[in-house]
Amino acid sequence: MKIEDYPKEQLLELYRQMLTVREFELRAIAERRAGLIPGFIHSCVGQEATAVGACAALRPDDVITSTHRGHGHLVAKGGLPKYMMAELAARTTGYCLGRGGSLHMADFGLGILGANGIVGGGIPIAVGAALAFQIRKEPRVALAFFGDGATNEGAFHEALNLAGLWKLPVVFFCENNLYGEGTPQAMQAPVADLALRASSYAMPGVIVDGNDVLAVYAATQAAAERARTGGGPTLVEGKTYRQRGHYEGDPMVYRTKAEMEAWKQRDPVVNFRGRLLAEVEVPETDLAAIEQAVQTTLDQAVAFAAASPKPAPEAALAGVYGDTHGGLVF
């Protein structure tokens, strides 16, 4: 499908979501510096198109598992910036009541089964959700996000094997940003295209430009459709780039300025904006209105987080178990 074939509202919504992800990350980084956010953040700046394009291909009752770099996945699956910001600020109004932070945000009502602090941890979880959908004959799909580095974990291979064997309705979405922390992908895997790994598990492996939101959307749409109609899993590899450090403050000794500059030229948000203006003649004023609205949303999110209460210390004892047997479990 060409860009002009998409409804204008859909294109603007994709832009709004990508911009929300981008601005959320930049604001969170600033608020962390300013002291509102106590924990560390792995930002997904530069990877907005994989999160937004992939989730756009899902239905509201489909589910995702996310990663340590998961803010974009949350926003794209319908997560609200104010509850995310409140969680980062460790407030009672946050997605996890301040107990989880960036690494553990989840909203089961939205089908967000959780970010994860363990690399590869979410992949088998998505497989289990897909197994439930298959058993209950529900036309639902589970999508696992994970990085290039995660494909070197045993969990990835076991999960793909199981899904391939049982033809489960899963989409395995690899955001290949070329690095796992400070180690380039070439030093982590003997294949450059991780989509190749699908062939051992009898599923298609699809490579897509991960900085092109429409290409990501189309590839994920096809994979999700296949999964939903009993065709089994697909491994989609989106080639993308993390523009900032692995974490904020990362000295980034492992890559060159030239490489970073080259990828900045392929910025998924900036370039999509350019295409909207040039190829489908969206008026500048429409984009400006979106940009204004995104800023307002984030201003409100920060204000909401800052005004929200911090948890009472004893609240730590709540939510460890469903049944505490009158406190006996502690």
Place this chain on the structure above:
Amino acid sequence: MRTITYSQAIYEAMCEEMTRDPSVILIGEDVGTFGGVWGVSGDMLKRFGPDRVRDTPISEIAIVGAGLGAALVGLRPIVEIMFGDFLPVAGDPLVNQVAKARFMSGGKANVPLTIRVTTGAPGSAAAQHSQSPEGWFMNVPGLKIAVPSTPADAKGLLKTAIRGEDPVLFFEHKMLYATQGEVPDGEDHLVPFGRARVCRQGDAATIIAIGGMAPKALEAARALAARGIEVEVIDPRSLVPLDREAILASVRKTGRVVIAHEAHKRLGPGAEIAALIAEEAIGWLDGPIVRVAARNVPLPYSPELENFVLPGVDDIVEQTTKLVNYAL
């Protein structure tokens, strides 16, 4: 003596042992180009080259399993796992293979493998990056467990681990990396396993403090001294083997004991130590054995919640004061 950081002490121990013995290698995630996520291995890739300092993929099963395989054929690998929280990913190689290789082979397998791993809460790192897993592995015969709390002990215990013939889980507390201390000169500064250090002498009570809690116990001891309570502080330095005699001797002397660790209270290292004291020295006690440990709750992200769950200096002071005033 020189004053260096805990991190530098570990770096020196590795470099000196690699220089001394060509069979020592370092492997792990980001230990090379990046210099270690905690910055400990620094320039070791430059110094020793990629044959001996090797960046791995994110593959904990393969890293620990390969450490064992290399050890079985004569290398002395140092393996780095960046967070103790990730050890369960390598659960099988660690618990079923590494720990048991010697015994299952009738004592024939030699397993000179050192697994360096971080422990403890660095602050708002949440439930999967803050744990103190020492106790989980005390229940696995075949593993030795070191818990250094000072630069001198870190250097000396690590050298002992690398030169030894058994697998060692070497727990480095994240909040200790930047701390400083005097370290004896010379490449043969070895601290033996199973030899506790009496950090401070006193008669009122014994505080047995593990890893990151050792400096906190000393701080508590100073606060208690200001109230006229002189406590003894003991750092076991290794949990397996455990210096039973040092612990029992101090308990016999003071009659009161507080065990402090950052691991969860339930079946944390303190449970084993408390049981030992109950078995061997119960008649010497003038009060209950007290454990100051993390509550049995996963580590929360929020600083308020985390402070509530983790043990601190105040808890040691308060519990010790209560114990000293306890009347049978």
